[in-house]
Amino acid sequence: MKFPRSIRFRRNEVKIYGKKPNYPFYRIAYRVAGKRHLRNFSKYGDALKAAEDKVRELADGSPATALTTRQASDALAAFQRLEALQQSIGRRVSLLAAVSEFAEAAAKLGGRNLGEVVAGYLTSVASVKRKDVSEAAEEFIAIRKPLTEAKAGKRAQLSKNYAHLVAMWLRDFAKTFPSNAVCDLGREHLNIFMGKHGSHSPKSRNHYRGAVKMFLKWCVKRDYLSPTHRLFEADSMATEAADTPELEYYRPEELQAILSRASENPGLNDLLPVIALGGLAGLRLEESLRLEWVDIWRVPGHVEIKAFKAKTRSRRLVEICPALAAWLEPYRKFAGGIFSKCNDTFHSDFVALRASLKISARRNGLRHGFCTYHFALHSNENLTAAQAGNSPAMIHQHYKGLATKAEAEKWFAIKPGVAVTNEIMRDETNPAG
Numbered sequence: 001m002k003f004p005r006s007i008r009f010r011r012n013e014v015k016i017y018g019k020k021p022n023y024p025f026y027r028i029a030y031r032v033a034g035k036r037h038l039r040n041f042s043k044y045g046d047a048l049k050a051a052e053d054k055v056r057e058l059a060d061g062s063p064a065t066a067l068t069t070r071q072a073s074d075a076l077a078a079f080q081r082l083e084a085l086q087q088s089i090g091r092r093v094s095l096l097a098a099v100s101e102f103a104e105a106a107a108k109l110g111g112r113n114l115g116e117v118v119a120g121y122l123t124s125v126a127s128v129k130r131k132d133v134s135e136a137a138e139e140f141i142a143i144r145k146p147l148t149e150a151k152a153g154k155r156a157q158l159s160k161n162y163a164h165l166v167a168m169w170l171r172d173f174a175k176t177f178p179s180n181a182v183c184d185l186g187r188e189h190l191n192i193f194m195g196k197h198g199s200h201s202p203k204s205r206n207h208y209r210g211a212v213k214m215f216l217k218w219c220v221k222r223d224y225l226s227p228t229h230r231l232f233e234a235d236s237m238a239t240e241a242a243d244t245p246e247l248e249y250y251r252p253e254e255l256q257a258i259l260s261r262a263s264e265n266p267g268l269n270d271l272l273p274v275i276a277l278g279g280l281a282g283l284r285l286e287e288s289l290r291l292e293w294v295d296i297w298r299v300p301g302h303v304e305i306k307a308f309k310a311k312t313r314s315r316r317l318v319e320i321c322p323a324l325a326a327w328l329e330p331y332r333k334f335a336g337g338i339f340s341k342c343n344d345t346f347h348s349d350f351v352a353l354r355a356s357l358k359i360s361a362r363r364n365g366l367r368h369g370f371c372t373y374h375f376a377l378h379s380n381e382n383l384t385a386a387q388a389g390n391s392p393a394m395i396h397q398h399y400k401g402l403a404t405k406a407e408a409e410k411w412f413a414i415k416p417g418v419a420v421t422n423e424i425m426r427d428e429t430n431p432a433g
Contacts, residue, residue, distance in 0.1 A: 001044075004029075007051040012058040014051040016044075030054055039069075130181045131224040134174035140218055141167045155290070155308035161343075169211040182216075182224040187234035194236035202240035209237055247398060249368035250359075252410040255279045257357050259327060263416055270339050271349050273331060277303065277338075278366030280324035280412065282374065282388040284311055285367075289343060293334045296320075305389070316389050326415045368399075369411065375399045377408035 003018030017027040025040040026047035041047035078095055086092050105114055144166070147158035176193050177185070190212065197205055213232060219225040231237070250258070259279075262272040277283045277291075281303055290309040298304050302317040310316060320328070339346060354361065362368070367388070375384045381395040388395070403411075 007048075007055050009052075009055040010059045012055050014055045014058070016047050016051050028054065030058060032058070127223065128183045128226050129223050130183060131219075131222075133177050133180050133182055133185070134171075136182050136219055136222070136224050137170040137174040137215065139222075140215055141170065155313075159286070165207070166211045166214070169208055170215055173208075173212055173215070182219050183226065185216075185225075185231060187231055190231055190234040191236045201242065203242040203245075206239055206242060209239065213237070245363075247368055247372070247402065248362040248365050249372050249402075250279065250362055250365045251369075252373075252407060252414060254357075254359050255366075255369065255411065256414045258353060258359065259414065260416070261357060262353060263327075268349065268353065270341065271346065271353065273328060273338050274346060275350070275366060276324055276327040279369055280321055280327070280414070281318045282367050282370035282384075283318065284389075285346075285364075287311060287389075289339050289346065291338045292336060293331065293338060296328060296338075297332065310389060312389055314389070316386070318387055321412055323412050323414050371395060371399045372402045373408035373411040376403040376405055377412065 005016045007014045014028055014030045019026060025042060026044050028039050028047055028051045030037055082093055082095060082098060109117055144158060144163055148156050148160040148163045150156040173193055177189055197208055216225060216231060220227050258275060262268040274288045277288045287305055287309060295304050299317060301320055303320060305316050307313050307315045371384055371388050375395055381392040385392040385395045
């Protein structure tokens with residue numbers, strides 16, 4: 001048989017080359033898209049059959065003719081893998097798209113293995129878990145509850161009153177979006193929630209914003225919300241500038257009446273020291289309610305506020321002025337807590353006491369009164385700040401020029417033994433009243 005032998009069909013041709021002393025195989029040769037392809041066979045019959053099949057494929061115009069047997073096997077295996085992937089992710093991916101994406105990624109990896117890189121990435125990225133907003137809110141509230149409990153000799157990490165308010169705000173937030181998962185929240189949801197509170201003051205709305213932001217940051221840590229969320233970019237989440245409310249404080253004659261009436265009523269024995277410490281030493285109400293009588297007498301002439309009892313968590317000594325000493329003297333032999341009842345009892349008793357004297361409420365009026373009159377008496381914001389556990393800048397900003405020195409002298413001259421009537425006459429032109 002003479003070689004090469006040509007196998008033709010229509011205008012297509014495949015040639016068969018015979019064996020040679022230095023190459024013991026039959027070969028078929030053909031061209032696809034201008035490129036010459038060769039395949040080897042040990043038997044002539046196999047080469048002839050392959051040539052006849054290939055020439056017909058070329059006539060049909062099939063691109064598969066350009067594939068070698070190994071390439072065709074790889075292509076079939078690749079299609080099987082892509083079919084399995086489609087069943088796994090529910091999305092069809094073409095062989096070309098898969099190869100193109102792999103080639104692009106491999107070019108960027110600089111020789112690193114793609115699988116290892118993906119595995120490393122997944123260890124640093126948390127998958128978001130679906131969690132109902134109300135369930136997440138209750139979980140957040142429950143986790144914070146132990147922080148409101150004080151250990152022996154320690155102060156609680158979190159105020160019970162503040163924790164109660166945050167819980168109330170977050171339950172309101174969750175109630176606004178029933179059956180919604182945290183990960184499904186969008187900026188429009190936050191706008192809707194804040195829109196519900198449009199009638200509140202800017203300060204109150206800022207409190208709501210703060211609670212929601214704190215909750216959502218916690219949700220990110222719990223993988224209930226993506227760390228790349230942009231919820232805080234909602235228009236309604238921008239902090240509003242709140243006007244500073246007008247400072248309210250009691251006048252000397254009002255404090256005199258309050259303390260005198262409390263001293264006349266045996267049922268208010270434990271109320272009087274708290275009032276006196278607030279008005280004549282500037283203690284915050286929460287600080288006074290944490291004190292024990294030993295804190296009053298341990299350091300002569302001073303009230304010792306230990307770090308875990310102070311709002312700022314820093315120890316300070318507060319001078320006991322002569323007026324305060326006079327009010328506290330009857331309690332020298334007392335022991336235990338200064339106020340043994342609950343905080344709500346203090347508030348209700350104090351409200352009733354003021355009402356019996358027809359004295360209007362003053363928000364933090366006792367402490368504000370102390371800071372106002374102490375600064376007016378000494379003209380030294382550093383001294384007043386040291387007593388009140390505040391910053392000099394805060395004292396200068398809020399208490400400068402509110403009272404005269406003469407009024408301050410009256411305030412710090414308030415002592416027991418003054419009878420009072422049922423009503424305190426007020427000068428309506430005095431802004432302090």
